[in-house]
Every structure is written in C-alpha cells, then in structure tokens.
Amino acid sequence: MKATIITIGDEILIGQIVDTNSAWMAQELNKIGVHVHEIISISDEREHILSAFAKAESQSDLVLITGGLGPTKDDITKTTICEYLNDELVLNQEVLEHVTRLFAKYVKDPMVDMNKAQAMVPSRAEIIKNDFGTAPGMWLENNKVIFVSMPGVPFEMKEIMSSGVLPRIMAVPDLPFIHHRTILTAGQGESTIATRIEEWESNLPLDIKLAYLPSLGTVRLRLSTTGKDKNAIEKAVDDQIVRLYQLIEDIIVGESNEESLVNQISRLFKEQNKTLATAESCTGGKIANLITEIPGASAFFRGSTVTYATESKVDILGIDPLLIEKHSVVSHEVAQAMAVAAKNKFKSDYAVATTGNAGPSKGDSDASVGTVFIGIATENESFAFKFMMGNHRERVIQKTVNKSFELLQKEILKKASN
Amino acid sequence: MKATIITIGDEILIGQIVDTNSAWMAQELNKIGVHVHEIISISDEREHILSAFAKAESQSDLVLITGGLGPTKDDITKTTICEYLNDELVLNQEVLEHVTRLFAKYVKDPMVDMNKAQAMVPSRAEIIKNDFGTAPGMWLENNKVIFVSMPGVPFEMKEIMSSGVLPRIMAVPDLPFIHHRTILTAGQGESTIATRIEEWESNLPLDIKLAYLPSLGTVRLRLSTTGKDKNAIEKAVDDQIVRLYQLIEDIIVGESNEESLVNQISRLFKEQNKTLATAESCTGGKIANLITEIPGASAFFRGSTVTYATESKVDILGIDPLLIEKHSVVSHEVAQAMAVAAKNKFKSDYAVATTGNAGPSKGDSDASVGTVFIGIATENESFAFKFMMGNHRERVIQKTVNKSFELLQKEILKKASN
Numbered sequence A, B: 001m002k003a004t005i006i007t008i009g010d011e012i013l014i015g016q017i018v019d020t021n022s023a024w025m026a027q028e029l030n031k032i033g034v035h036v037h038e039i040i041s042i043s044d045e046r047e048h049i050l051s052a053f054a055k056a057e058s059q060s061d062l063v064l065i066t067g068g069l070g071p072t073k074d075d076i077t078k079t080t081i082c083e084y085l086n087d088e089l090v091l092n093q094e095v096l097e098h099v100t101r102l103f104a105k106y107v108k109d110p111m112v113d114m115n116k117a118q119a120m121v122p123s124r125a126e127i128i129k130n131d132f133g134t135a136p137g138m139w140l141e142n143n144k145v146i147f148v149s150m151p152g153v154p155f156e157m158k159e160i161m162s163s164g165v166l167p168r169i170m171a172v173p174d175l176p177f178i179h180h181r182t183i184l185t186a187g188q189g190e191s192t193i194a195t196r197i198e199e200w201e202s203n204l205p206l207d208i209k210l211a212y213l214p215s216l217g218t219v220r221l222r223l224s225t226t227g228k229d230k231n232a233i234e235k236a237v238d239d240q241i242v243r244l245y246q247l248i249e250d251i252i253v254g255e256s257n258e259e260s261l262v263n264q265i266s267r268l269f270k271e272q273n274k275t276l277a278t279a280e281s282c283t284g285g286k287i288a289n290l291i292t293e294i295p296g297a298s299a300f301f302r303g304s305t306v307t308y309a310t311e312s313k314v315d316i317l318g319i320d321p322l323l324i325e326k327h328s329v330v331s332h333e334v335a336q337a338m339a340v341a342a343k344n345k346f347k348s349d350y351a352v353a354t355t356g357n358a359g360p361s362k363g364d365s366d367a368s369v370g371t372v373f374i375g376i377a378t379e380n381e382s383f384a385f386k387f388m389m390g391n392h393r394e395r396v397i398q399k400t401v402n403k404s405f406e407l408l409q410k411e412i413l414k415k416a417s418n
Helices: A020-030 A048-059 A079-083 A093-104 A113-120 A154-169 A190-196 A198-200 A230-251 A260-273 A288-294 A310-315 A321-327 A331-347 A393-417 B018-030 B046-059 B079-087 B093-106 B113-119 B154-170 B190-197 B199-204 B232-250 B261-272 B284-294 B311-314 B321-325 B331-345 B395-415
Strands: A002-006 A035-042 A060-066 A089-091 A120-122 A126-128 A139-142 A145-150 A177-186 A209-215 A216-227 A252-255 A278-279 A301-308 A352-357 A371-377 A382-388 B002-008 B037-043 B060-068 B087-089 B120-122 B125-126 B137-142 B145-150 B175-184 B208-217 B219-229 B252-255 B278-282 B301-307 B351-357 B372-379 B382-388
Touching: A002 A048, A002 B252, A020 A154, A020 B093, A020 B145, A035 A288, A035 B137, A048 A079, A048 A209, A079 A089, A079 A120, A079 A145, A079 A209, A079 B093, A079 B284, A093 B199, A113 A120, A113 A252, A113 B190, A120 A145, A126 A154, A126 A198, A139 A154, A145 A154, A145 A216, A154 A321, A154 B395, A177 A230, A177 B093, A190 A198, A190 A216, A190 A230, A190 B113, A216 A230, A230 A252, A260 A288, A260 A352, A278 A288, A288 A301, A288 A393, A288 B284, A301 A331, A310 A321, A310 B219, A321 A331, A331 A352, A331 A382, A331 B301, A352 A393, A371 A393, A371 B372, A382 A393, A382 B037, A382 B382, A393 B175, B002 B018, B002 B046, B018 B154, B018 B175, B037 B046, B046 B060, B046 B079, B046 B261, B060 B154, B079 B087, B079 B120, B079 B137, B079 B145, B093 B113, B125 B154, B137 B154, B145 B154, B175 B261, B190 B199, B190 B219, B199 B232, B219 B232, B232 B252, B261 B395, B278 B284, B278 B331, B284 B301, B284 B395, B301 B311, B311 B321, B321 B331, B331 B372, B331 B382, B372 B395, B382 B395
Parallel strands: A002 A035, A002 A060, A060 A145, A278 A301, A278 A352, B002 B037, B002 B060, B060 B145, B278 B301, B278 B351
Antiparallel strands: A035 B037, A089 A120, A126 A139, A139 A145, A177 A216, A177 A252, A209 A216, A301 B301, A352 A371, A371 A382, B087 B120, B125 B137, B137 B145, B175 B219, B175 B252, B208 B219, B351 B372, B372 B382
C-alpha cells in the first residue's frame, strides 16, 4: 500500500512550526507495511489543495490529510474535500453532541453557529471520533483510494490515528509487508565500504534497496524490501545479509533495529531495573531532555543538573574547587567527579556527565574548542574519556550527546549480559 | 518570488528523522521576502525526482533541493539534475582540491574514485562552497527558474544557505516584500472572535490574508500580504490593524512579532543583563532545553536542575522535607521554595520552578492529574501560581512550559520598563 501525506496550512510553509506530525505518521505507517511515497506541505488555498488531492490520488492507495479543520474562514479543508469528491456537507448528530459536551465542559463563551459547523461533515465520510477536540477525523473512499482528514494538532492527530485510522488500515486485506534490516558498521567511511561491497551491491535483486546512513563515525547499511509473502521477503533480505557479513565482517559491530539509541537505553535500564542521572555542562540538558521525552522515563530517570558555570559545579554538585583548580574544569578528573556526584546526589545506579568546550569561544577553561570529557559512573566504578569533537558548536554538542548514549549503552549492556 | 523546497531521501519518508531543514529554510526565505509555496519530500527514485523537478519548475521561481549528494550509489540527485537539465557532469578542480584537503585532514582511509566523484558537478552549475563537507552547493538556472542543490546534513545546508544562497537570492532584482503583523488576543475563543470581526474579515482586500492561530488560551490573528512597494503593503496592513483594534480592543493583549516567546525572553534577559536558572520537576528539563538551544544562552542562563523524585528536591535543591510533608510536594509552598532554591544555588537574578502531576498516573503526591504549580523568584520577591492543565500528559507539559515562559516574560518586561 502506497501513501501520500498532505499537510495543509501556512505554519509549516513560513517555518513557524516544524512538521513533526508527518514523521510520526510515517513511522507508524511503516510499522504496519504502508510505504509513504511522498509528503507534501501546502497552504490553505483551494486550487492548491485540489491539485494536491489529484496528484495524491493518482499515485497512492491512501491519502492522509492534516490541518485546515478549524471553525474559522481560513480553514477550508472540508469544503475543498467536498468539492473534490463531488460531495456535500451534512450535519452529523453524534459530532454535534460531542462538540456541545466539550463546550459545556471547557469553554466560557456560548456556542455559535461556527462551532456547530464543526459537526458538518461530507455525507460520504465515516467519522473517527476525536476525544481531544471539536474536529472529527473523517474517512472517505474515492476510486478505491482512501482519503483520511484529521486536525493538525499533534495530540489530536495521534489519538485519531492510533484509535481509528491505523486499525482500519490494518484491516485492509492483502496489505503487503515491509521488511528492513540494518547493519551497523564502524571504522570505515561510506565510500570505502561501498568500494568493498561494490560487486555485491550491483547484483542485489531489484526489489531490495540498499541505503548508506553515515553518522559521525558509524555507517548503517539498511536493506529494505516489500512484498505480500512475509516469509519470502524476510528470507530474501536475510540471504543478502549473510553475504554482506562475508564481505565486511571486520567492520560490522552489530545489527541496529530502527529503535533509536535513547529508546534502547531506556528499555535496557527499565529491564535491568537500574536508575540513571545526568550532570551536564556543555550539552546543556540535551541528554536529559531526550530521555525525558520517552513516556515512562520517570521509572528509571532520577534527574539531572545543568551546570554551565564553574561555580555551579561547586555549588550544586559539590565538586571540590581544588580539583577544578588543579586539573581545570574541562578535564578527566572533573568529568569523573561530576558523574560520581550526580550518582550520589540523585541516589541513582548510573550517571553520565559532560564537560567541554563546544565553542564558538573559549569558556571557563583553557581547553581548545571541541575538547570534551564524558564521565561515567556505574554501580562499581567510575571513569572518563576525552574526545576531540571538531570546531562546529552544534556538531560538538550532538556528537557528545551521541557518544554519551553509546557509552551508557555499553555499560548497561554489560550489566544485561551478566 | 515563489519557492518550492524538495527533500530527497528515505529518512524522512520512513519517519527516521524529522524534517527540521525545511522549517529553517522556510523561516530564512520568509525573512527576505520569498514565499514558500510547497514543501515536497520524496525518495531517491529517478522518476520521482524528475517529476518533482518538473512540478516545482512549473510553479516556482526558486527550487531548493536537499539530500542525495553522498558518494554512494543510492545518491542520485546530481545525475538526475543533469538528466533533467540536459547537462553533464564535469570535474571541478576547486572542489577536488577541497575534498582532497578534507580527506588528508580528517579521514584515515585513502581517497577512492567515489570520493573524487564528489568533485564532478553539472557543467552549468555555479559552485557554492561547503566548508563542512565534501558535497558542494550548486546553483543552476533553467527557463529563468533557479535550482539550488545542497546536502541534507543540517549544519552543512545551513552554512551553504547563509553564506552562499541567501545573499545571492537577495541580489535578485525586484524581489517582492512580505509583510506580516500578528495581533495577540486572550480571553475569547477563535469562533467568538471570528463572529465579532465577521464583517471586517469579509471586506478585507483580496491580497491581505488573515489566519487564526489558536494556542492554549490565546488566539493570534496574523495579517499577511506581499508586494513590490514596501511602504504600500505596510500601510495596507497597518490600516486594517487599526480597524481591528476598534472592533476587539478589549481582548487584544499585545502585538506578537514572529519571534518565539523563548527568543524574546532570551533577548530581554541579555538586554537587562540579568541571569536565570530553573528547577524543573514535571517539565523534565524542557524549559532549560528550549533556552539552551538558543545560541549565546550561556550569557544569561546559569543552569537547571531536573528533580523528578521528591527526595531529589531535598538532596539537590535543599528543600526542607518538613515543608514537603506539611504541604505536599505539589503545592504553592514547594514551587516557591524550589524557585528560591534555584536562584540561590545558581546565584541567578531570576528563577522559575515547576512541580505538578502531568499524569498519566499519580506520582509522589495526592494532587489530581493536571495540577501544576509554577514558582517564580525575582530579584526582590518570590511567588507561585496554581494551574489546572487538563488530563493529557503531553499537553500538560507543553502548557506548563508555555505558561512558565509567559510568567518569566511578564517579570523581565516589568524590569525592562522600569
């Protein structure tokens, strides 16, 4: 099944918001075997919406539309759907009751005609209820193509997708499967790898796609295919992976599922029933933030401190000022002491600490731009590593975050394999 | 000038990454008067890329393309551009020297033909140098439409845009201006407002566009227009804003430039030469993270603590356990004490603290899901407010973050107006 995602509204086109909805939808669709063919963002202009619908219908089995369902005049998705499908808006009693209930409960203003209009839906639409807002999800079919319209508010869209749309898609007969396997390599660049596997790559079956995903010191090789026979497509990819191992076994460090590093760490800490804390300086809270974005993080994450200034490292974490004076604030010793202090202060089993100079200018130390120390405290020991992360601020921070997760993963995996 | 942004590659279509590049590009283009008409994400398939180019060319003056410029076989943007424009790849000596230098400096592996191929560019392309990677930016023109191809790595793309692409676009003669003004209202829902301004809205000139942007308790009304005469379009919008004030002055609380709240706060703290710290519980570090994402945050941001567990509030911030026992950890008193503790520990001028229950289940207190207290400490006083933020976890956190920024803005604005 091929899908096109259409987002309607100016917010994305003027850069006021980042389109996180499409990434979430693409991920969820991918999991159930739907291939997202194209993502289109357009403004709420009638002609533009109509042409996007026509293009999407011509190239897809499923068209997911978000946005443009508010009660005001700039929101024209519903009327444009009607125009496109030769349909008309009719009052849906169930939606009207829902909107009336929401108004009575949450809104001071009296309900006006415009609010009641939220209950007007295309006559051919099947309604998917929206517990968190007044605009319902709508499921329509045209020339065997499914159109789904949802509000653009992320948590309303997610709820409608999870409770109503994805289950309905999964019920479509003969949905093909998508199968990915991703091999993680380290130590060689993508061009070197490509040269080594050139012949194998040229002989890959046409329906198996290879992607190189380089990322700061590692290259992932992703093989993907799609087909109706689950066993057959899995076997086809597995066979190719066996050949790949024969060619580059020396640089393969593991297999990476599509689970992100931070998700893996969260799962492992929960499985091992261990807790974690962070003491961040140059990463400014990014490590903690990525962890706390994961639902259920409070089960293992004890907390964090962000101590930019040298004096905060003393005041908040209780780092010995003499240690800082002797070794400098960007040092093995201070990184290690910060990790131990975070572990003790937060009473956690593990802790990670960062101190470094991300640039652009030198901070409270003489360390050159790009110098970073990452400290780790585990149940039995503590240590720190030095890294030179280059001279691009954003990249130094991102690399330090990634490296911190890698080090944590290594430690918690050790625990898991004991 | 109308632009289409095309991103090439599977990472976005399978939801592996969120497309932050397009939002950044759209913002920058908007600032210089370029209207982004459509954003398209497609996979690296030849036919799909060709049809996207054709569509973009038919509807735009400027086509910005990111992705697909790596050295491996799955990257086909350059050859496809050549096919589309009837051009051929030629060796660019300058790029070859740059790639050779980068290799000598950063890469252990010897350079192979594939790396040298990074220096092959369409013969008609003007090169925009890429200091941070091997793939150069390329500027081509076809039927008076400008095509720019850049790598998809965010910091490489940003550097190429800032140093090479945006200055060249600004040099295009007769670039029209875009003018936005956004009025911030509070206290009435979008449908009530729309009813009050219905007649005015119906009579708006066709080239002035009104958008309603509701967001958790406020509605922003954005008027936009575009034209070649800067003074004329500014006057046209200003005149309409005057009429809008006459209609709904009672609910207008200010004018919002497109600067986000956190950017405004950062600017104000820097201007006032005041410092800030945070003590977060239910917001899990989100406030600090949004602040530290702003370049130069270290000039005013002293640091933060994330103390999820009750005992961490005692151990890290030094909150009196008796205070927690007496009032509960989710209380006016504890929020206020956390703000004061953060201010003292980090030796900052201002501090903000959050404690609450974001759900889904009850935490270390009896407070019902959605109960949040925000504490503020300023130079002279401290206080806390209670909020009921609903029962949707993600929304409770987001609302608490927004409300915290609003409260901080109010305090630092007081200071600024003294």
